[in-house]
Amino acid sequence: MRQPAPAPDDDLKLSAWLPYRLFLVAxxxxxxxEGFYGETFGLSQAGWRILAVIAERDGANASEIGRACALDPFAVSRGIGQLVELGFAVRRPGKTDRRFAAVSITRSGRNAFNRIAAFGSAIEARLLARLSEAERVTLDSTLHKLEAESARIDTGGWRSLLDNTAAS
Amino acid sequence: MRQPAPAPDDDLKLSAWLPYRLFLVAxxxxxxxEGFYGETFGLSQAGWRILAVIAERDGANASEIGRACALDPFAVSRGIGQLVELGFAVRRPGKTDRRFAAVSITRSGRNAFNRIAAFGSAIEARLLARLSEAERVTLDSTLHKLEAESARIDTGGWRSLLDNTAAS
DNA sequence: CAATATACTTGCATACTGCAATTATCTATG
DNA sequence: CATAGATAATTGCAGTATGCAAGTATATTG
Structure with a gap:
């Protein structure tokens, strides 16, 4: 009654499984x-992502923000609320359709963004410094392909993945 | 009093920033x-990761598990608790040192693992199918480098990244 | 101008996390 | 061999995040 469990039919080694490897680096x-912007500015992950979006595309509405940084409407709403509380953003009703609130970055929001972006760029630079030029180029195109395919995998939910005959 | 915020000093485009791109795919x-193993087995993310570890390395203790799947001791303890409740694992005191509880996968845990692993492998296969053989090879070595460098970045905390002169 | 649709927002129940305090066990020392 | 201190893991609890139903404000349509 204590024999070792049967051997694996399907071996999946976590440390060699692509999704886990991507997750780990991320x-x-x-x-x-997160430690930096959390302790320095009291910002959450969602808050940072939204700040980065409105830094680039000032006056975006909540839907656009959500699309740009992969957050659901609830998270976007709460993240904007946080940014407004911190004085990093302001909401203003949209000019033509007032259901869409245009979210604008403030001066101090811009300052915070610049400091976080510098930190983030430094991290990215450290990562890229380990790669050859050829690896950097390949990584870029590879990631574009993985982004597209993972987006396809994500939409449709997990049930669509069971009865599969790898869609082209 | 309503002039547009000043232009960015340091532009960081979220969608082009390596860490975000990795995060997005992951x-x-x-x-x-998660939808699959959550709804099918009532498993949490930590539970799945631990299950994958003990499937590969049966009888591991909590510290080993934590190291293998990047979970802190609290999360490991709770995750094991979940697996035990679900009947997917058993805890047994270590033979020599009874502080270390050896965690073993059960037959039904193995069955669950095999099904989840098949699902995970299918996802991985879909991702890899989009890449050329050369890209797959480069991605593998690139990820090894990124794993190593991100681990270095992670240890030491964010403060060590501020006063930087990129350590070799 | 009611009826429906859209774009968010809020409330609340649940789940997750971080950390202090505990338990159980082992090791070292006088 | 008793006792003090380390170590591995667990538990309790407080704070936080998340998912979703319901609500508010605005716009569109017949």
């Missing part, structure tokens, strides 16, 4: 960044 | 997988 890099 | 791929 998580290890996100932790110090 | 998140888009993790969502359907």
């Amino acid at each position: 998580a290890q890099v996100a932790r110090p960044l | 998140a888009q791929v993790a969502r359907p997988l």
Whole structure:
């Protein structure tokens, strides 16, 4: 009654499984960044992402923001609320359609963004410094392909992945 | 008093920033997988990661598990608790040192793992199918480098990244 | 101008996390 | 061999995040 469990039919080694490897790098890099903007500005992850979006596209509405940084409407609303509380953003009713609130970055929001962006760029630079020029180029195109395919995988939910005959 | 915010000193475009791109792919791929094992087995993300570790290394103790899947001791303890409740794992005191509880996968845990692993492998296969052989090879070595560098970035906390002169 | 649709927002129940304090066990020392 | 101190893991609790139903404000349509 204590025999070892049967051998694996399908071996999946976590440390060699592509999604886990991507996750690991992302998580290890996100932790110090979150520590920085969290302790320095009291910003959450959603808050930072939204700040980055409105820094680039000032006056965006909540839907656009959500699309740009992969957040659902609830998270966007709360993140904007946080930015407004911190004085990093202001909401103003849209000019033509007042259901869409245009979110604008403030001067101090811009300052915070610049400091966080510098920190983030430094991290990115450290990562890229380990790669050859050829690897950097390949990584870029590879990531574009993975982004597109993972987006396809994500939409449609997990049930659509069970009865599969790899869609082209 | 309503002039547009000053132009960016340091432009960081979220969608082109390496850490975000990695995060995005990881998140888009993790969502359907989490949906699958969550709804099918009532497993949390930590539970799945731990299950994958003990499937590969049966009888590991909590510290080893934590190291293998980047979870802190609290999360490991709770995750094991969940697996035990679900009947996917058993805890047994270590043979020599009874402070170390050896965690073993059960037959039904193995079954669950195999099904989740098949699902995970299918996702990985879909991602890899989009890449050329050369890209797959380059991605592998690139990820090894990024894993190593991100681990270095992570240890030491964010403060060590401020006063930087990129350590070799 | 009611009825429906859209774009958010809020409230609340649940789940997750971080950390202090505990438990159980082992090691070292007088 | 008793006792003090380390170590591995667990538990309790407080704060926080998240998911979703319901609500508010605005616009559009018949």
